Amino acid sequence: MTDKQEIIQEESNVKPLLEVRCITKKFPGVQALDDVSLQFYSGEVHAVVGENGAGKSTLMKILAGAYTPDSGDILLDGVKVSFSHPSEAQHKGISIIYQEFNLLPERTVAYNIFLGREPTKAGVIDIRKMNRDAKEVLKEIGIDKIISPTAVVSSLSVAEQQLVEIAKAISFKSQVLIMDEPTAALTYTEVNLLDNLIKRLKTRGMAIIFISHRLIEVFAIAEKITVLKDGKLVGTVMTKDVNPEQLVQMMVGRELDHYFPPLGQPEDFGEVVLSVRGASNQLIHDISFDLRKGEVLGVAGLQGSGRTELAQALFGVEPFKTGTLTINGKTSKFRQPYFAIKNRIGFVTEDRKSEGIFSRQPIRDNMLLTIRSIRNMFGLIHKDGTLRDRKIVPTLGNQLDIRTSSYDRDVQFLSGGNQQKVVLAKWLASNAKIFIFDEPTRGIDVESKASIHDMIRGLAKQGTAILMISSELPEVIGMSDRILVMADRTLMGELPAKASEEEIMLMATGHKKIGNSAETSAVGKE
Amino acid sequence: MTTTTASSAKEINQILGKIWNGVRRIPPVFPIFLLIFIILGFLNPKGYQTMNGIMTFFRPAAPLAVLAIGEMLVLAMGGFDLSIGAIVTMVVLASSKLLANDPEKALPAILIMIGIGILIGLINGLVVSFLKVPSFITTLGMMLLVRGATLYYIGGAPQGYLTDNWRQFGRNYIQDVPFFVKIPYALIVLLVLGLIFYILFHRTNYGKQVLAIGDNMRAAQLSGVRVKLIRVVTHILCSVLAVLGGILVGGYGGVNVTIGEGMEMQAIAACVIGGVLLGGGKGNVINVAFGAFTLQAIVNLLNQLGLPKPYTDVIQGSIIIFVVAYSALSSQRKR
Numbered sequence: 001m002t003d004k005q006e007i008i009q010e011e012s013n014v015k016p017l018l019e020v021r022c023i024t025k026k027f028p029g030v031q032a033l034d035d036v037s038l039q040f041y042s043g044e045v046h047a048v049v050g051e052n053g054a055g056k057s058t059l060m061k062i063l064a065g066a067y068t069p070d071s072g073d074i075l076l077d078g079v080k081v082s083f084s085h086p087s088e089a090q091h092k093g094i095s096i097i098y099q100e101f102n103l104l105p106e107r108t109v110a111y112n113i114f115l116g117r118e119p120t121k122a123g124v125i126d127i128r129k130m131n132r133d134a135k136e137v138l139k140e141i142g143i144d145k146i147i148s149p150t151a152v153v154s155s156l157s158v159a160e161q162q163l164v165e166i167a168k169a170i171s172f173k174s175q176v177l178i179m180d181e182p183t184a185a186l187t188y189t190e191v192n193l194l195d196n197l198i199k200r201l202k203t204r205g206m207a208i209i210f211i212s213h214r215l216i217e218v219f220a221i222a223e224k225i226t227v228l229k230d231g232k233l234v235g236t237v238m239t240k241d242v243n244p245e246q247l248v249q250m251m252v253g254r255e256l257d258h259y260f261p262p263l264g265q266p267e268d269f270g271e272v273v274l275s276v277r278g279a280s281n282q283l284i285h286d287i288s289f290d291l292r293k294g295e296v297l298g299v300a301g302l303q304g305s306g307r308t309e310l311a312q313a314l315f316g317v318e319p320f321k322t323g324t325l326t327i328n329g330k331t332s333k334f335r336q337p338y339f340a341i342k343n344r345i346g347f348v349t350e351d352r353k354s355e356g357i358f359s360r361q362p363i364r365d366n367m368l369l370t371i372r373s374i375r376n377m378f379g380l381i382h383k384d385g386t387l388r389d390r391k392i393v394p395t396l397g398n399q400l401d402i403r404t405s406s407y408d409r410d411v412q413f414l415s416g417g418n419q420q421k422v423v424l425a426k427w428l429a430s431n432a433k434i435f436i437f438d439e440p441t442r443g444i445d446v447e448s449k450a451s452i453h454d455m456i457r458g459l460a461k462q463g464t465a466i467l468m469i470s471s472e473l474p475e476v477i478g479m480s481d482r483i484l485v486m487a488d489r490t491l492m493g494e495l496p497a498k499a500s501e502e503e504i505m506l507m508a509t510g511h512k513k514i515g516n517s518a519e520t521s522a523v524g525k526e
Numbered sequence: 527m528t529t530t531t532a533s534s535a536k537e538i539n540q541i542l543g544k545i546w547n548g549v550r551r552i553p554p555v556f557p558i559f560l561l562i563f564i565i566l567g568f569l570n571p572k573g574y575q576t577m578n579g580i581m582t583f584f585r586p587a588a589p590l591a592v593l594a595i596g597e598m599l600v601l602a603m604g605g606f607d608l609s610i611g612a613i614v615t616m617v618v619l620a621s622s623k624l625l626a627n628d629p630e631k632a633l634p635a636i637l638i639m640i641g642i643g644i645l646i647g648l649i650n651g652l653v654v655s656f657l658k659v660p661s662f663i664t665t666l667g668m669m670l671l672v673r674g675a676t677l678y679y680i681g682g683a684p685q686g687y688l689t690d691n692w693r694q695f696g697r698n699y700i701q702d703v704p705f706f707v708k709i710p711y712a713l714i715v716l717l718v719l720g721l722i723f724y725i726l727f728h729r730t731n732y733g734k735q736v737l738a739i740g741d742n743m744r745a746a747q748l749s750g751v752r753v754k755l756i757r758v759v760t761h762i763l764c765s766v767l768a769v770l771g772g773i774l775v776g777g778y779g780g781v782n783v784t785i786g787e788g789m790e791m792q793a794i795a796a797c798v799i800g801g802v803l804l805g806g807g808k809g810n811v812i813n814v815a816f817g818a819f820t821l822q823a824i825v826n827l828l829n830q831l832g833l834p835k836p837y838t839d840v841i842q843g844s845i846i847i848f849v850v851a852y853s854a855l856s857s858q859r860k861r
Contacts, residue, residue: 317748341750355748358741360807369738372731373750377759379731426749 015078017042017207018063018094018176023072025058025231030415032058033069034231040176040207045198047222047239048211050251055231056211060178063209064096065089076176095169096178101161105154110134112153113168137171141197159190166197177201179210195221215244227251248446260478261457263497268294269481273465274314274345274434279323283309284489287323291434291465296456298480299469300504306489307469308350311436314467315347316340327434342374346432348423350439350469352416356423359412363404364393366411366422370430396425400455417448424455435459437468441475453479473501553801553813559820562827569830577707581699583826584819588712589696589774591818593789594796595723596767598814599760601797602727604740604806605661607761609650609668610768610793613643614786616676617772622781623685625692632692639769646672647765651758661761669790677783684781696777712774716815719770724811726763736760740806788839795842796821798849821845 016039025033033055040046048056061067063074065083073080076092083089086096103112110131111118119129134149143163153161162182169177182194198208198221212218218225219239227234227250234250242250270293279287284306291297301307312318314325316334325332327343334340337347349355358366364383371392372381384407385392393407400421404414411422427435437456441449456479460466470476476483483495485507492507566574573579593610600607617639624635646668653664695715699708727733735756738746747753772786779785794804800817802809824845828838 315748336752337748338750338752347748349745349748354742355745358738358745358807360741360803361737365734365737369734369746369749369751372734373738373746373752375731377730377732377735377756378726380725380729381731381734430750 014041016040016075017077019075019078020059020063021073021075023059023062023069023074025055025062025067025069031231033062036072036228036231036233038226038233038236040209042175042205042207043202044224045202045208045210045222046224046226047218048209048226048228049215049218049247050228050234054228054251056228057180058231059228060096060180060209060211063089063176064094064178066096090172090174093173093175094178095172095174095176096180097162097165097169097182098180101165103153103161103164106152108150108152109138109147109156109164109167110149112164113137113149113171115168133171134167137167141167141170142200143167143197146193157190159193162194163197166201170201174206176207176209179208181211191217215247218247219244251446261454263479264295264457264460264481268461270294270463273328274467275324275326276314276320277324277326279313279320279325281313281318281321283318284313286490287313287320289484289491289494291467293433293465294460294463295481296460296466296468296479298476298483299467299486300471300473300476300483301486301492301508302471305486305508307471307486308438309489310486311347311438311467311469314340314436315345338374341370341430341432344431344433345436346370346427346430346434347436348427348438348440350442352420352423356426357411357419360410362408363397363402363411363414363422364407367393367396367407367425367429370426374430392429396428400425400428417444420444420448420452424452432464434465435467437466437470439470440468441470441472473504476504477501553810555800555813555816555820558799559816559823562820562823566823566827566830569827577705581706581708581710581713583822584713584716585696585699585710585778587819587822588710588716589771589777590789590792590796590822591716591815592719592767592771592774593793594800594814594818595720595811596764596771597790597793598797598800598802598809598811599723599727599736600661600764601794601802601804602740602806602809603736603757603760604743605654605757605760606665606794607650607661607764607768608665608790609646609672610764610771611786611789611791612669612672612676613646613765613768614772614775614789615783616642616672616786617769618688618776618779618781618785619676619680619684619783621692621773621776622688623680625686625689627686627689629689629691632689635692636773639773640766643765643769644762647762648758650765651761654761655754655757684783686781688776688781692773693777696774696779698777712777715770715774719767720811720815723763723767727809727811732756732759737807737809740803740808742807791846792821792842793818795846795849798846798853801853803853804850 018040019038021037023033023036036055036059048059050056058067062069065086065088068082068084074082076094081092083092089096104115107115110127110133113134114130118125119133120126121129131149135144138144138147138149147156147160147163147167153164156164166177201208210222222239224236225239225242225247226236227247229251237247237250272290273293274291275289277288287310289297299307299310309318313320316337316339319334325334327345332339332343334343340347353359358369368381368385371386375386380387382390384390384394397404397407402418402421402425404418411419414422435456440456441452444452453475456466456468468476468479470479477499481497483497483499483504485492485495485504487508495503495507563574570579574583593614597607597610621635621639624638625631650661650664650668653659654661695711697711699710700714701708703709727736735746735751738749738751739753739756743753775785775789796818797809797814798804798817799820800810800814802814821842824841825838828841
């Protein structure tokens, strides 16, 4: 670590634009930041990485004035500052762009850029001047050709909205731009657009701080990388001096010897437990496939290809209208998830916050809901399980290593990773024999990812059938015993284990349909 | 010797810490109730420091608690039920016409009222679940509907009297009870209903599903909760409790067309004082019952101070706003 610190010392003849000294922040039960000191220089892209709960977001929120640190100083241009509100930070030249945008979707770009400080003439908003000024701002960062000031925000793509957020920051004459996972929702080409813009902002002398889980991107954009772990500073390194493996090692504090557990062997696979034939609903069509006991069946496909819709159809959220769904040899129609769960199907949804957790309920009640919802409505409960099995909560809590002082705590007070574990516990408790995972590791740190992969494979080994939807091709390839590829709201075909990324992408973009002569018709549809 | 004293001092510290932790967890409704009751006791020792007076206090407080428990179920589910005041009015007015001064008809009248209550709750629940009308609007409409239908049925003005056997639940006391001196039937009814609904809400699959819906409806559905069914059942339970509460109210109140007016707001206020989160996800039967007692005590306090009814309305409205704001602020601080 010493050589890395030397690098920073070398640079210290240049004064940092923004500096934090010994920042500490505590939340109930968590030391979110512990004595963190960092310098950010102008004209530099500085990435902050770390596992979930490492303190990245807390640090950014302190810089942006959304949180006040318990102790420590913030220095802007060498002068001590303190912000009691994000707008104060913004006026002093520190802008933050969150994962969720703060734009008004039904207003124009110009309105959004100048929200709250619209130019006025005789007490009325001077729309013409506002549009002109907005045009100037967009031009300044070279995106006036892409985005018109009069465009309505909701008509823009996610990437374009992000650019508007940046333009808004520019209009505040920001010196420091903080981006929290700016690329999480972007497609590949959109990421390029953002990269170019960041490079341009850099040459203007801005200090850019960004948080990301995608290491590839961090290496592509950032000059300097800071690693946080458990609220502590692990170190700051120059990007050119490290490789991804070393960085991951800094993040998790251990060698990453394996990413994926070994695939299943032929003897692991049993009979077909779930079978779909020619099934359609209003969202997806012509779905046919089999899922066998003991296998992990991966589902790949681009955004909007119908992956999640497939899961929802199987689970009875948006049931199939035509075709047949056979579970354990029995033709089934699930009108709602209740029936799917009764047939021992589990569905770990993609969006933990809106579809997984009950934030104001205790951990124990979160874990037991799937059991309770399919039992006799007026039947009595036990706080740790059922009247028969009174150890479900502690057993699963230990098994999944849910870290909490008490299972009576509300889930909202847990870290993201622990919340995800609670959701998994809820489905393990349901004792499902068929599991659907939708993006099981999205937005999760490397270490937790590996443990979730192990868990999924472990379930399969115990004879559970698993359908795993993922937009990360390495995950699909690393985990799946077979791979289904979706495109254009239907199944394009099936690939064997260890298929290459190219094969999958080719199919996912609608170029090939195995065992079907209608190769070109699929392209035509797109 | 010294070590033992040191360790025992440490033990005492630990015990004190535990006690303090326990004290901190006491819901604010209990100290508030106690405080107001003590103030009342100073102002009117005879009314609030004797068993006789306390039991008299519980006669009107118990019906409010019954209504509040029903309302709590709906609030905890993330809904509202504004029709319960109109149901109280209906129970009193329609029963008085149905009875036609014949004590023999008391039981059928009560059963008919419960039946109508089930029907009202069923309609509320079905409209909310299947027509996707927000419960606030649905039950507001139901409030007008029930009120109008009641007035139509009785022909615009109260008819007849409520017979004594119908009124006994809300009016009479068990006399000559050792220590308690007398116990209002209403309090017994509340204790029985309170126990049933405590178990139902805190100790059954149903109660946990109500909270799950109130916390995150989408996640509840995806966890197998039959959201529509639970909502219908909850609205029915709320309406039935409103009917039972109405029978108790009719016991001590007179037969007039405004008897149940504003009771939905009183019930909501009682829930809020009892720590129920508007928007759903939190609720406790005992706290809500004490929320109702507290509200009744506040009303009595204002009466004691000689303030007329309009003042109590103003205070009640202020309480709802203040308590909701307070709980919103304190939950923000926790984050």
